Amino acid sequence: MNHLIYEIDQVSHEYKGKGRTKGKVKANDNISFDIPAGEILGVLGPNGAGKSTLIKQMVGLLKPTAGEVRFDGMNIAQQTKRAATLVAYYAQEPHAISALKVHEALSFTGRLRGVPKAEAERQANELLEQFEMGSFRDKLLKQLSGGQKRMIGIGTVLIGHSPVLILDEPTNELDPRNRRLVWDLINQRNREGATVILVTHNVLEAEQVVHRVAVINHGKLLAIDSVAKLKQQVDPRLKFELLTSIGKRDEMEAILARFGTALVLAENRLLLLADKRDASELLDFITTHPELPILEYSIKPSSLEDVYFHIDNAAQSEVIGV
Amino acid sequence: MKTAAQAELQSIHHASVLTGPARFRTELSILFRIQFAIVRDSWVWIVLMATMFPLTTLLFMRFFVENPTRETMIQMIAGNMIFGLLVMGLNAMAQEISWQKHDGHFTFYASLPISKLNFVIAILLRGLMSTLPSFALLSIIGQWMYDIQFHFSWALPLVAILSLASVVGIGVCMGFWSPNHQLTNMLAQALMMLITFLSPVMVQLDQLPLPVQWISYLLPTTYAAEALRGALLTGWTHDVMVNCIVLLGFAIVSITATLKLVQWRITR
Numbered sequence: 001m002n003h004l005i006y007e008i009d010q011v012s013h014e015y016k017g018k019g020r021t022k023g024k025v026k027a028n029d030n031i032s033f034d035i036p037a038g039e040i041l042g043v044l045g046p047n048g049a050g051k052s053t054l055i056k057q058m059v060g061l062l063k064p065t066a067g068e069v070r071f072d073g074m075n076i077a078q079q080t081k082r083a084a085t086l087v088a089y090y091a092q093e094p095h096a097i098s099a100l101k102v103h104e105a106l107s108f109t110g111r112l113r114g115v116p117k118a119e120a121e122r123q124a125n126e127l128l129e130q131f132e133m134g135s136f137r138d139k140l141l142k143q144l145s146g147g148q149k150r151m152i153g154i155g156t157v158l159i160g161h162s163p164v165l166i167l168d169e170p171t172n173e174l175d176p177r178n179r180r181l182v183w184d185l186i187n188q189r190n191r192e193g194a195t196v197i198l199v200t201h202n203v204l205e206a207e208q209v210v211h212r213v214a215v216i217n218h219g220k221l222l223a224i225d226s227v228a229k230l231k232q233q234v235d236p237r238l239k240f241e242l243l244t245s246i247g248k249r250d251e252m253e254a255i256l257a258r259f260g261t262a263l264v265l266a267e268n269r270l271l272l273l274a275d276k277r278d279a280s281e282l283l284d285f286i287t288t289h290p291e292l293p294i295l296e297y298s299i300k301p302s303s304l305e306d307v308y309f310h311i312d313n314a315a316q317s318e319v320i321g322v
Numbered sequence: 323m324k325t326a327a328q329a330e331l332q333s334i335h336h337a338s339v340l341t342g343p344a345r346f347r348t349e350l351s352i353l354f355r356i357q358f359a360i361v362r363d364s365w366v367w368i369v370l371m372a373t374m375f376p377l378t379t380l381l382f383m384r385f386f387v388e389n390p391t392r393e394t395m396i397q398m399i400a401g402n403m404i405f406g407l408l409v410m411g412l413n414a415m416a417q418e419i420s421w422q423k424h425d426g427h428f429t430f431y432a433s434l435p436i437s438k439l440n441f442v443i444a445i446l447l448r449g450l451m452s453t454l455p456s457f458a459l460l461s462i463i464g465q466w467m468y469d470i471q472f473h474f475s476w477a478l479p480l481v482a483i484l485s486l487a488s489v490v491g492i493g494v495c496m497g498f499w500s501p502n503h504q505l506t507n508m509l510a511q512a513l514m515m516l517i518t519f520l521s522p523v524m525v526q527l528d529q530l531p532l533p534v535q536w537i538s539y540l541l542p543t544t545y546a547a548e549a550l551r552g553a554l555l556t557g558w559t560h561d562v563m564v565n566c567i568v569l570l571g572f573a574i575v576s577i578t579a580t581l582k583l584v585q586w587r588i589t590r
Contacts, residue, residue, distance in 0.1 A: 059433055063588040080587035085435040096427040099359040108352050112434045114345060140363075 002036035004073070005164055005195045006058060011067035013053050027053040028219040030067070040186065040196040042210035044203060044308050050219035051199050052091075055166060058197070059089045085114065088162035090170060094153045098142040103128065105141050106155050113160035120159065127155040130185065131178075146173045154182055158189065165189060168199045183209050207304035215311045223311045230307040237261075237273040239300045240282065244268045248293035255292070259285070268295075349436050353444035361451045372410040372456030376402035377463065379524075384467055392470060393555065399464030400550040401524035404543050406456040407486060408523075412493040413514040415449045419497025420506035428585065438586045442494070442577065449490030450483075457482060475557035484569035485546035491576025492542065498583040523547045542572040 010032050017025040028050040035041050045051045056062035057069050060080035069076045071083045097105045103124050110120030128134045131151050136144060141152060150173050157165055167186070171179040179202075187209055190196050200206045206213075207227060214224040223230060237260065244252045246268050253262045253270060259282040260274035274282050279299070286297060361368060380402045387394065422428065431441050465472060472478075493510070500506035517523065521538040522530060527548075530538065538544045549565035 060587045061429065061432055061585075077588050081435050084433060084587065087433075089433040091429050091433070092426060094430060095425060096422070096430040097356055097359075099363040100356060104355075104359070108356060109434070111348055111352050112436055114435060117348075142363075 002038060004034045005037050005039075005071065006035040006197075007068075007070040007073075008033050008035075008054075008058070009068045009070060011054070011057060011064045011069060013057065013062065014065045026219045028057075028216075031216075031219075031221045032067075033214060033221060033224045035195060035197065037195055038190070038193060039212060040190050040198065040210050042206045042213045042304075043197065043199045043216060044201075044206070044213055044304075045216035046201075046312075049217045051216050052168065053219075054216065055089075055091075055168060055197070055199055059083065059087055059166060086162060087164040087166060088113070088157040088160065089166045089168075090153055090157040091168050092153070093146070093149045094141065094156055097156075098140070098149075100141055101138050102133065102141055102144070102152055103137045105152055106159050109156040110159035113162070115160050123159050123161075124155075127158060131155065131181070147175060147178060150174060151178060151182075154185075158185065161189075161192070161194075163193065164195045164197070166197045166199075169201065170198065171200070171202055171205060179205060203305040203308050204303060213304065213307070215308060217312055217315060220315070222315045227304055227307070230304075230311070231302045234302045234306045234310045235273065237275055238279045239302075240272040240274060241265070241298050241300060242270045242272060242294055243296040244270060245293035245295060252293060256282070346437075346440070350440045350443065353431075353436065353440055354447055357444045357448035358451065361448055365455075368410065368414075368452050369455045369459070371414065372406045372453065373459050375409050376405040376456070376460055379405060380460070380464060380467065390468070395464075395468040395470050396472070396551055396554050397526070398524070399461065399468065400547055400554055401518075402464065403457055403460045403550065404485070404489075404523045404547050405518045406460050407453050407489050407546070408514045408518055408543065410453045410456065411449055411486060411489040412496070412517075413510045414452065415490060415493030416496035416500070416510040417503075417507055419445065419494060420500035420503050423498060423500055423585075424503050432586050438581060438584055441586075442580050442584060445494055445580075446487065446490055446577065449494055450486050453486050453490060454482075457486065472554045473557050475553065477553045477558035477562055481546075481549045481553040481562065481566060481569075484566050484573065485542075485550060488542035488546060488569045488572035488576065491573050491580065495576045495580045495583060498580055498585075517541055517543050542569060545569050545572070 008031055010030050012029050012031070013027040014024045015027060017023050031054060043051050043054070053062065057064050058071075058076070060069075060071075060076045060083050063077060071079065071087070076083050094105060094109075097108065100108060103121070106124035106127055107117075107120040110123055111117060115123065125134075125137075128137055133148065133151065136148065141149060144152065150170075154167070154170055157167060165186070170182050170186075174182065183205060186196055186198070190209075198206060198210060210227065212224060212226050213230060215222045215230075223233075242252065242256075249264065249268055249270060253264070256262055256270075256272055259278050260272050263271040263273070265271050272282070283299075286292065286294060380398065383398045383402075387398070390398070461472065496506060496510060520530070520534055521541050522535075522544050527535055527538060527544065545565040545568045549562050549569065552559055552562040552565070
């Protein structure tokens with residue numbers, strides 16, 4: 001078995017509520033899971049789910065009110081400086097260093113991680129080249145656009161080659177090219193041996209990089225498993241997405257009803273959920289009847305997004321007793 | 323025994339990492355340079371803000387007081403130098419740090435392997451950098467405006483540094499304590515005005531009502547103004563020394579309190 005970098009052991013955090021939420025509020029509740037070395041773990045959940053609380057506990061910035069976070073086999077509270085040396089954490093845009101020049105922001109962060117000056121400057125230049133931001137080297141960080149600042153923020157995590165990277169919403173505000181670049185860099189660092197913990201809303205993109213997913217909502221860990229295994233929990237039916245001619249949706253719904261359940265997505269858009277054994281027959285029917293008012297069709301497997309909604313809906317039903 | 327992965331975790335990092343005194347020096351110098359960049363970024367406003375209020379008061383007093391004695395003139399100049407110190411060291415520092423605290427700036431520092439003490443020292447140095455220009459400027463303008471000459475001695479820089487450190491210490495402390503930004507804003511501004519005009523900064527201690535005198539003993543500005551007046555009039559005296567010791571005490575207490583208030587990494 002791989003060496004465990006993190007062991008989250010029955011971790012909870014309560015705080016005193018204010019206003020209408022007086023009394024004790026649980027930010028997270030009895031969460032347990034492990035993260036082996038070399039893994040990319042995606043942490044998914046809506047806003048206010050308790051993800052950031054968990055991450056702050058994992059980097060030693062917040063003490064659990066119950067349970068223990070073990071980093072490399074030892075309670076993180078007993079070794080926060082060592083953890084800060086080994087774990088690079090990106091929470092938001094680097095406001096704290098926005099008065100610095102771009103290359104200073106990177107190399108200073110590297111040096112604060114303990115990297116010698118020459119090496120920190122070399123790594124800063126390398127990152128700027130990778131980001132294609134070499135021409136911004138001497139600009140003040142605060143003069144950059146939101147997306148550019150975020151890239152430099154990600155650079156402050158990558159500099160120093162920490163063995164553990166924790167990134168909170170790394171691709172927010174980034175254009176598609178930079179989003180791809182960030183996922184590529186995360187993959188590259190992982191191949192070099194880094195363990196990566198990714199907090200993200202971008203479920204579809206995260207699917208391309210994560211090995212396992214932890215779904216968190218209402219402060220609880222709802223599921224943690226590989227993407228493939230989680231997908232097996234979702235509705236096993238295949239999804240046919242159909243674009244019909246305007247005004248022909250009802251007609252198509254009636255014709256295709258025998259193949260499965262049709263859901264209306266929009267005025268001229270249908271989603272047909274069909275059993276796998278009926279899928280080939282349905283496909284034959286569509287392809288051999290060109291007179292049908294179908295403009296376009298596609299077959300979609302379950303995505304991580306479906307997994308996320310499936311788990312979250314199941315948890316909601318449990319909460320309200322449905 | 324360490325597993326291969328544990329050994330790898332150690333070796334990946336420690337291969338190229340500074341340790342010991344070299345690391346301490348680097349940490350402090352980098353943190354200082356970050357704080358210096360913040361001051362460099364807005365130095366015009368810093369000097370304007372810190373000089374405008376006390377300079378206006380100094381001008382007003384110049385027109386208001388007829389034929390002042392040398393002691394009165396030095397009292398007014400020293401009082402306004404302390405006022406400038408309160409504008410930046412207490413009011414602006416408290417508000418700025420409070421805003422940065424609630425905006426999550428300090429998470430960046432706390433998640434790096436740096437010591438809290440170095441971080442607090444760097445913040446205090448920023449406070450000193452923000453207050454020193456107006457402090458010096460007001461002393462030059464004051465001398466010129468009232469056409470007097472201060473008594474320059476080695477006591478003056480010592481008194482200046484201790485005065486700056488004690489007031490900046492309280493401003494920094496308030497910023498890190500801040501339960502919310504609005505409250506800190508109001509409190510910092512109210513304190514700045516109350517301390518300046520209702521404690522022995524512009525006037526002598528015995529000119530104030532007795533309850534106000536008692537409260538004044540709790541404020542570093544009382545000792546800073548007293549020490550500054552003494553140093554500017556006659557240089558190093560026993561009274562200046564006593565005031566300097568009290569100011570040193572205030573600086574140590576405020577730094578200790580700041581270290582307690584800064585939310586850093588958790589401890590066991």
